[in-house]
Amino acid sequence: MNTAGKAFLAAGVVTVAAVARRRRRTPAVQQADRWLVVTVNRSPDDVQSSLPDDLARWRDQIEISIRPATGDKGTELRAKPAGEVSHDDVRLALRKAKAVLEAGEVIQPDTAPTHPGPMGKVLQRVTSRAGGGGRL
Amino acid sequence: MKALCWEGINDVRVQDVPDPQLLNDQDMILKVRLSTVCGSDLHLLTGHIPFMQAGDVIGHEFMGEVVEVGPGVTRHRPGDRVVVCSFIACGRCWYCRNELYSLCDNTNTNPAITQHLWGADPGGIFGYSHAMGGFRGSHAEYVRVPFADHTAIPIPEAVDDMSALFTSDSAATGWMGADLGGVKQGDVVAVWGAGAVGQMAARAAQLLGAERVLLIDRFDYRLRQAESVFGVETINYAETSVGDALLEATGGRGPDVCIEAVGCEAHSTGPQYVYDQVKSKLKLETDRPIAVREAIYNCRKGGSVFVLGVFTGVVDKFPLGALMNKGLTVRGAQQHGQRYIPMLLDRIASGDLATNHLATHVMPLSEGARGYELFKKKEDECVRSVFRL
Ligand SMILES: NC(=O)c1ccc[n+]([C@@H]2O[C@H](COP(=O)([O-])OP(=O)(O)OC[C@H]3O[C@@H](n4cnc5c(N)ncnc54)[C@H](O)[C@@H]3O)[C@@H](O)[C@H]2O)c1
Ligand SMILES: [Zn+2]
Ligand SMILES: [Zn+2]
Numbered sequence A: 001m002n003t004a005g006k007a008f009l010a011a012g013v014v015t016v017a018a019v020a021r022r023r024r025r026t027p028a029v030q031q032a033d034r035w036l037v038v039t040v041n042r043s044p045d046d047v048q049s050s051l052p053d054d055l056a057r058w059r060d061q062i063e064i065s066i067r068p069a070t071g072d073k074g075t076e077l078r079a080k081p082a083g084e085v086s087h088d089d090v091r092l093a094l095r096k097a098k099a100v101l102e103a104g105e106v107i108q109p110d111t112a113p114t115h116p117g118p119m120g121k122v123l124q125r126v127t128s129r130a131g132g133g134g135r136l
Numbered sequence B: 001m002k003a004l005c006w007e008g009i010n011d012v013r014v015q016d017v018p019d020p021q022l023l024n025d026q027d028m029i030l031k032v033r034l035s036t037v038c039g040s041d042l043h044l045l046t047g048h049i050p051f052m053q054a055g056d057v058i059g060h061e062f063m064g065e066v067v068e069v070g071p072g073v074t075r076h077r078p079g080d081r082v083v084v085c086s087f088i089a090c091g092r093c094w095y096c097r098n099e100l101y102s103l104c105d106n107t108n109t110n111p112a113i114t115q116h117l118w119g120a121d122p123g124g125i126f127g128y129s130h131a132m133g134g135f136r137g138s139h140a141e142y143v144r145v146p147f148a149d150h151t152a153i154p155i156p157e158a159v160d161d162m163s164a165l166f167t168s169d170s171a172a173t174g175w176m177g178a179d180l181g182g183v184k185q186g187d188v189v190a191v192w193g194a195g196a197v198g199q200m201a202a203r204a205a206q207l208l209g210a211e212r213v214l215l216i217d218r219f220d221y222r223l224r225q226a227e228s229v230f231g232v233e234t235i236n237y238a239e240t241s242v243g244d245a246l247l248e249a250t251g252g253r254g255p256d257v258c259i260e261a262v263g264c265e266a267h268s269t270g271p272q273y274v275y276d277q278v279k280s281k282l283k284l285e286t287d288r289p290i291a292v293r294e295a296i297y298n299c300r301k302g303g304s305v306f307v308l309g310v311f312t313g314v315v316d317k318f319p320l321g322a323l324m325n326k327g328l329t330v331r332g333a334q335q336h337g338q339r340y341i342p343m344l345l346d347r348i349a350s351g352d353l354a355t356n357h358l359a360t361h362v363m364p365l366s367e368g369a370r371g372y373e374l375f376k377k378k379e380d381e382c383v384r385s386v387f388r389l
Helices: A003-024 A044-049 A087-103 A117-127 B039-045 B111-118 B161-168 B170-180 B196-207 B220-230 B242-249 B271-281 B290-298 B320-325 B337-349 B365-377
Strands: A036-040 A062-068 A075-081 B002-008 B011-016 B028-036 B061-069 B081-084 B142-145 B152-154 B188-192 B212-217 B233-236 B257-260 B304-307 B329-332 B359-364 B384-388
Touching: A036 A087, A044 A062, A044 A075, A075 A087, A117 B111, B002 B365, B011 B365, B028 B161, B039 B365, B061 B142, B061 B161, B081 B161, B152 B337, B161 B170, B161 B337, B161 B359, B161 B384, B170 B196, B170 B257, B170 B304, B170 B337, B188 B196, B188 B290, B196 B212, B196 B220, B196 B257, B212 B220, B212 B242, B220 B233, B233 B242, B242 B290, B257 B290, B271 B290, B290 B304, B290 B320, B359 B365, B365 B384
Parallel strands: B188 B212, B188 B257, B212 B233, B257 B304, B304 B329, B359 B384
Antiparallel strands: A036 A075, A062 A075, B002 B011, B028 B061, B028 B142, B028 B384, B061 B081, B081 B152
16 A cells, blocks of 8 residues: 555544544533534425424434524524433434435445455444434 | 456456445436546545445446436436436535535435544545445446436437546536636636546636636646647646746736646655655645645636645645735535536537547456556556446
8 A cells, every 4th residue: 555545544544433432422421412403405394394204203302493594594403312312313313304304315325345355344334333423 | 247346555356246226216227338537536546535445336427328217216217318427416405406516415325434534524426435425336337326316417419428428527527617716708727637627627717718728737648639629728847837837828917717637646846746745654644735736826816726636635735825815715626517517518519518539548347457557657648548338
């Protein structure tokens, strides 16, 4: 591997670690009071009346708030875990709900290669949860 | 089916992979007819983008024939001839509605990776690593096209396959650089890089009214090609001082718009090349921004610089002082193809825009590894290798 390859591989590993770290954080400690938010390009009424199952099924374990986004950007759909549900599950549910409300469905990933190699295996572990990690 | 796969750094091979399936209602399956290499693939080959798995199918600039559509596809039917944008777009999020298609909110299946790297996730792209969604690429007999109504565009009767092919990525990218770079009537525009992307940016600048367009590279065969097809002026940076040539050409002002179409593996004849190589050895930078520095330095006061070349991480010696004190506007983007492809196809049909001269090496997919070797080393006057399936 050339040097640039190695350097960025290092960057890749750092990112992978960041994704993993994020997941380990216990919601109760660091983020208890923070809303997780996505902006949905639909009206607040549309979002209110057709909350997708991905989010609706957590209804009794999360607080939900819906408010207009600034600058005609649609609706801010906010959720805060209240029960046992993890931040990552809520984050993923919000992202899926947004996709369903905007595009009608959640895009499915293509099937992964069968012989990913050592770095590819690490990557597969990350991508198996990279839908839920992130900075919401 | 057969597909060209990334198997490791500088290692691509034709492999047997499973046929793609419809996974979403809005998917379609395309039988690929033509698929071309792109400068962006070189960043995958060299390992600049480490989010690859052995066995990933690469390729993202392509056209073909629709063979199967999901129940949610309304604009395409089996038998249709379409060009597919390299970026997958849902067509309905805020970014898509504002024609910023490569920023689509709903097409990256691994958003956490780029959210951590860059602060937010751009859209998904075919065959371009798991950071960009992990979608299988187009150097294959068949490919699944998600959100087909918004990602694929019908090809008009009057446009041949090869000409249409390049609207998928390189022509749309070049056009975007000139358009969002703000090229106006009477401007002088300088373009770094005479590959397909740079040539298309140069032609777009002409069509948007630029009075003079100067294309910069070190490969004479590429400069000569652009000179003869588009009548642009050229500067060979291995023989001439780019700064001096640009000052002379612009009455001492510098170009109004500078478009960078080189990317993170830029080359240079000067000491900064060594500097950047040492920096990357020490892991202090991931990308070599040589042409970006030059564009910012040489741009006129108050001018605009557009970065089309792909960068992945951090760079060093970024001329922030020049940017600030000269009052420049610097922008960059992955291409918003859906915004330009229909117009580009019309321009090809009307004879305004030539693209098929870019296909210097047409070969079967079985010669994929050779195609990349020629393209990477710029051998045998290669501008683009195109795989015919
Ligand atoms: N923004 C987007 O959406 C998008 C889309 C496609 C390609 N790209 C990027 O555009 C860039 C060009 O792609 P391409 O297919 O034309 O690649 P290419 O490899 O065919 O062309 C790049 C050219 O840049 C020249 N070059 C290298 N260093 C230079 C320098 N210092 N000054 C001037 N020229 C220099 C090379 O000699 C080469 O001719 C790549 O970085 C690619 O990743 C971006
Ligand atoms: Zn490309
Ligand atoms: Zn979108």
